[in-house]
Amino acid sequence: MLSNIKPATGSRTRPGRRKGRGNSSGNGTTAGRGTKGQHSRTGKGRRHGFEGGQMPLIRRQPKLGGFRSPRRVVYEPVNLDVLEVQLTAGAYDTAALREQGVVRTKRPIKLLGRGTVKKKFTLTVDAASKSAKEAIEKAGGSVTIG
Numbered sequence: 001m002l003s004n005i006k007p008a009t010g011s012r013t014r015p016g017r018r019k020g021r022g023n024s025s026g027n028g029t030t031a032g033r034g035t036k037g038q039h040s041r042t043g044k045g046r047r048h049g050f051e052g053g054q055m056p057l058i059r060r061q062p063k064l065g066g067f068r069s070p071r072r073v074v075y076e077p078v079n080l081d082v083l084e085v086q087l088t089a090g091a092y093d094t095a096a097l098r099e100q101g102v103v104r105t106k107r108p109i110k111l112l113g114r115g116t117v118k119k120k121f122t123l124t125v126d127a128a129s130k131s132a133k134e135a136i137e138k139a140g141g142s143v144t145i146g
Contacts, residue, residue, distance in 0.1 A: 075127055076107040080135055081115025083123075089141075091122035111136075111143060 020031035033040040049056050078097065086102055097103045111123065113131030121141040133143045 074107055075110035076103050076105050077110055077112050078102055078125070079112045079114040080117045080132055083121060084115060084117050084119060087119070087121070089119040089121060091124075093124040094126065097125075117141070 017027060018025065019027040020029075022028045030040065038044055049058055051057070082102060087100060092100070094103070094109050097109060103109055108126035111125050111128035111132040113129050113135055117135050117139045119141075120139060121136055122144075123136065123141070124144045124146060126145070128143050128145060136143050
């Protein structure tokens, strides 16, 4: 209907209000900025993060947060006392240790020296501490890194 026709959206824009063009315009003198204060002045723009003179959040944060290497290897630890209790003497590699339930994740395995060993183990793991290696060898076994 002709009575419902409207211009396409964005085709007609209203002209901006002309502020500060005399008191008779209704927006003269202070041009809608109020009387005094920071917002009434020219150049009132403040930098990003400014908090009115309060110490900004970015400067309140603790410094020197540390660093974590992207090449860091996170091992699954296996202690000697766990081997002694859960396994019988024999040869085990990483797959066999997972199968026996000694290790639950897919991370590389590192042998640690907590506890004592009396059984003879032949182990193939990704890493081992010096004390763990010595304890296994003392019991007559061997540790292969690989």
